Amino acid sequence: xxxxxxxxxxxxxxxxxxxxxxxAASGLSLVDQTKLVTAASExxxxxxxxxxxxxxxxxxxxxxxxxxxxxxTFSDSGPGIPNIELALTDGWTSGxxxxxxxxxxxxxxxxxxxxxxxxxxxxxxVAKWSR
Amino acid sequence: METHSDLQRMAAYLREQxxxxxxxxxxxVLTGSRGLxxxxxxxxxxxxxxxxxxxxxxxxDELAGGELRAALAELSRSRARSGYSPSETALAxxxxxxxxxxxxxxAAELVxxxxxxxxxxxxxxxxxxxxxxxxxxxxxxxxxxxxxxxSTPVVRLWDGIIAVPLIGTLDSxxxxxxxxxxxxxxxxxxxxxxxxxxTGVPTVDTEVAQHLLKTVMAARLLGAECTICGIxxxxxxxxxxxxxxxxxxxxxxTLADALAYALSRAGLKIGPV
Amino acid sequence: xxxxxxxxxxxxLFVSIQIDLQDDSVVQLQEDLADQLAATSARGVIIDITAVxxxxxxxxxxxxxxxxxxxxxxxxxVLVGMRPAVAITLTELGLSxxxxxxxxNAEKGLQLLGGTGDG
Numbered sequence: 001x002x003x004x005x006x007x008x009x010x011x012x013x014x015x016x017x018x019x020x021x022x023x024a025a026s027g028l029s030l031v032d033q034t035k036l037v038t039a040a041s042e043x044x045x046x047x048x049x050x051x052x053x054x055x056x057x058x059x060x061x062x063x064x065x066x067x068x069x070x071x072x073t074f075s076d077s078g079p080g081i082p083n084i085e086l087a088l089t090d091g092w093t094s095g096x097x098x099x100x101x102x103x104x105x106x107x108x109x110x111x112x113x114x115x116x117x118x119x120x121x122x123x124x125x126v127a128k129w130s131r
Numbered sequence: 132m133e134t135h136s137d138l139q140r141m142a143a144y145l146r147e148q149x150x151x152x153x154x155x156x157x158x159x160v161l162t163g164s165r166g167l168x169x170x171x172x173x174x175x176x177x178x179x180x181x182x183x184x185x186x187x188x189x190x191x192d193e194l195a196g197g198e199l200r201a202a203l204a205e206l207s208r209s210r211a212r213s214g215y216s217p218s219e220t221a222l223a224x225x226x227x228x229x230x231x232x233x234x235x236x237x238a239a240e241l242v243x244x245x246x247x248x249x250x251x252x253x254x255x256x257x258x259x260x261x262x263x264x265x266x267x268x269x270x271x272x273x274x275x276x277x278x279x280x281x282s283t284p285v286v287r288l289w290d291g292i293i294a295v296p297l298i299g300t301l302d303s304x305x306x307x308x309x310x311x312x313x314x315x316x317x318x319x320x321x322x323x324x325x326x327x328x329x330t331g332v333p334t335v336d337t338e339v340a341q342h343l344l345k346t347v348m349a350a351r352l353l354g355a356e357c358t359i360c361g362i363x364x365x366x367x368x369x370x371x372x373x374x375x376x377x378x379x380x381x382x383x384x385t386l387a388d389a390l391a392y393a394l395s396r397a398g399l400k401i402g403p404v
Numbered sequence: 405x406x407x408x409x410x411x412x413x414x415x416x417l418f419v420s421i422q423i424d425l426q427d428d429s430v431v432q433l434q435e436d437l438a439d440q441l442a443a444t445s446a447r448g449v450i451i452d453i454t455a456v457x458x459x460x461x462x463x464x465x466x467x468x469x470x471x472x473x474x475x476x477x478x479x480x481x482v483l484v485g486m487r488p489a490v491a492i493t494l495t496e497l498g499l500s501x502x503x504x505x506x507x508x509n510a511e512k513g514l515q516l517l518g519g520t521g522d523g
Contacts, residue, residue, distance in 0.1 A: 009405075009426035016424060016458055031311060034458065034489035035496065041460040045427070101461045104497040310495070314488035321508060345495050352491040352500075354484070354507035354516075 001059040006047045006076075015044040015056045019072060026060045026068045027130045036070060036128040039105040043074040043124050046101065051076025051122055061127065069110070069129035077121040084116060135191075137247035142188035144241065145231065152230055153181055159226040164219060176206065177223075184227070188251070200258055207262040211270070217263040224256040283308055285316040292393045293322045294386065298331035306342040310349050317353050324396065325350050326389040330361030340375040347380050356396070358382070360389035408433045410440055416517060417441070418510075420452040430466045437470060441477040448517035449474050450510055454485030464499045471504030480505065482513040 002022075004015050019040040023033040040056070047054035054076030061071045081087050087102050102124075106112040109126040116122035145152055157174045164173070183202055186195035203224070210220045228249055235241045282298045283305070293316050295309060313325060327346065329335060335343075347357040360383040362370065383389040394400055405428050411418040417440055419433065437449060451467065453459070459467070467483055474481040482505045486494075494501065507513040 009428050013424050013426045020457070031307070031489045031492055034487075035493050037458050038460045038493045038497070041458055042462075045460070045462060104461055107496050108493065307492070310492050311488060314491055317508065318488060321512075323508070323512065348500050349488075349491045349495040352486050352494060352506050353488070354505075354512060 001057055004056045004058065005053075006044050006056055006074075007053045008048070012041060012044045012048060015058075016041050019058055019070065022058055022060055023070050023128070026070050028069065028128060029131070032128055032130070035108040036072075036126075039108040039126055039128075040072055040074075042101040042105040043072075043126065046124075047074050047076040047078075047122070051078030054078070054121075063129065067129040067131070069127060071111075071125065071127040073123065073125045075121065075123040080118045080120050080122055081114075081116040082118050084114060088114070134247045134250075137244045138188040138251065141241065141244040141248045142185045144238075144244070145234070146185060148234060149181065149185070152234060153178055155233065156181065156227050156230040159230055160223045163222055163226065165215075168213075180206075181227075184255075188248070199255070203255060203259050204262040207259045208266040211263050211266040217260050220263055221256045221260045224252060224259050228252045279305065279308055283312050285312050287320055287322070288326065288390055289394065289399075291320075291322050291397060292324045292326065292390065293317070293320055294326040294328060294389075296328040296331060296386075300334070301329075301332055301339045301342050303342065306345060310346050313346065313350060314353055317350060317355050323355050324393040325355050325357045326386065326393060327357055327359050328361040328386050328389070329359060330363065330386075332361075335362065335366050335370055335375070337373055337375060340370070340373075340377070344377070344380070358389045358392055360384065360386050405429050405432065407436070410436055412440070412444060412446060415446055416448040416450060416514065417444070417446045418450050418452070420455070422455045424458070425463070427462060430463055434466060434470055434473065438473055438477075441474060441479055446477075447479045448514075449479060449481040450513045450517070451481065451483050452485050452510055453483060453490075454487070454509070456490065457487065459486075459490050459494060461497055461499060464494055464497070464501060468499075468501040468503035480517055482507050482516050484508065484510050484513040 002018060004018060005011055006015060016037050020033060020037045023036050028036065044056055047056070054074060057073040057075075059071055060068065062068045088106065089103060102114070105124075105126065109128050111125070111127035113125040114122070115124075153174070157170075157177050160177065161170055161173055168176075180199070180202060183195060183199040187199045190196075207220050211217075231245070231248060235245050284296065286294050286296070288294050293313075295313055295316075297309065299305070301309070313327075316322070317325065327343065329343070332339065343359060347359075350357050358381045359377065362382055362384065381392060383392060391401070406423060406425070408419055408421055408425070408429065410433075417437065419437070421433075425433075440446065441449070449470065451470065453467075471481045471483075483501065484507045486506065505516060507516055
């Protein structure tokens with residue numbers, strides 16, 4: 001498991017690059033790698049911009065049935081998300097991608113778990129598996 | 132543990148007659164088989180297995196047991212690929228029980244030991260069956276994937292114009308593949324127009340329409356325009372009543388119409404010689 | 405922070421994004437393009453993203469905005485060379501980048517703009 005700080009724009013780039021490396025090594029297809037790195041970029045930026053900075057924990061993982069993949073946890077101790085349901089509303093049809101980019105990131109990954117509460121920070125765990 | 136000491140005693144008893152036991156087991160297995168494997172190969176397989184069985188009954192640790200299950204799983208998988216039925220493979224395992232039973236038939240004092248042994252064999256037989264089923268599932272999944280690939284061709288209609296005739300339902304998995312193949316083809320051919328033919332798609336409902344829209348969106352990001360054709364009169368009614376709108380995507384009835392349209396956009400037309 | 409160089413060839417501004425850009429650099433690029441468009445008589449912008457492996461919603465929106473910005477200076481922007489994996493991901497995100505035109509490569513992008521306009 002690798003832990004990367006998210007305290008600046010450069011850190012977001014570093015997270016992207018690291019996730020790309022781990023994803024490639026975990027046997028994900030090129031399109032799946034791109035989707036995961038893009039989701040990671042969204043979530044890292046969120047942690048920076050809305051969470052006042054945070055941390056990304058990246059690890060290769062294997063769930064059951066022989067697939068391999070990557071799991072990433074983004075956590076920040078920012079103000080938290082007041083209305084989680086609203087933030088996760090599927091914005092595909094509106095197509096302008098406004099808001100926290102959470103619903104978009106969710107569509108790009110296989111597993112998505114969000115924990116947040118006002119004043120308690122935010123934690124997002126995502127995972128993508130090989131087919 | 133009771134069972135373990137029972138198994139140890141049984142193992143000790145069987146070891147004394149290992150050779151005859153192996154011979155009897157092999158005979159039972161070969162009688163029941165269709166001769167897909169040579170007799171010598173079968174005897175060798177069973178010899179290895181018998182060693183592992185006896186070791187797993189004697190050893191205190193799980194190592195031999197793990198090796199045994201792995202060996203059975205491998206046997207099951209290769210049998211699955213060679214065309215054996217799942218019963219044949221499991222029966223080969225159960226045949227060991229029959230062979231041992233013949234040997235201990237007269238030894239009444241070995242009943243508890245035999246029961247423990249019997250349960251162990253049952254468990255192994257089931258394990259074999261499960262591994263077989265899993266292996267077949269994998270083969271089916273691979274074949275499904277291959278079929279998916281085959282049913283998504285991309286053809287070049289003319290310079291700069293490619294066509295993607297879709298055959299079968301357009302679900303999200305299929306859409307992914309179509310998008311990938313279409314975009315790769317755009318890159319490879321440098322085409323700026325793609326015709327998506329949905330004649331072979333049985334129903335066009337809201338979900339399918341969304342998938343089509345996604346595909347067009349992706350192609351546009353690579354600078355290509357798309358035309359959808361092949362909307363049959365029967366489904367036209369459904370599409371309109373569902374409120375599906377293709378927006379600024381041109382739709383045509385036939386591939387010929389779509390080709391003519393694509394050509395006109397390229398400043399070309401087909402005429403007599 | 406890395407600044408993306410802008411080349412002027414004829415009446416077209418060329419931008420080739422070669423590295424993994426962080427947000428500030430993208431915003432800077434937008435500002436630099438606006439400056440150049442205002443200062444020169446460029447009537448077109450080509451942004452080549454052939455080397456870009458990831459375009460997320462922020463970067464996507466910024467790129468789409470350059471289209472709108474260039475139109476304020478009566479210039480057209482064409483985004484060229486998007487990778488298939490990136491296009492598929494953007495589509496999944498629901499970003500159609502409506503504000504900017506797209507082409508397969510720089511050559512086709514120039515055709516869209518009507519050549520470099522030296523004639």
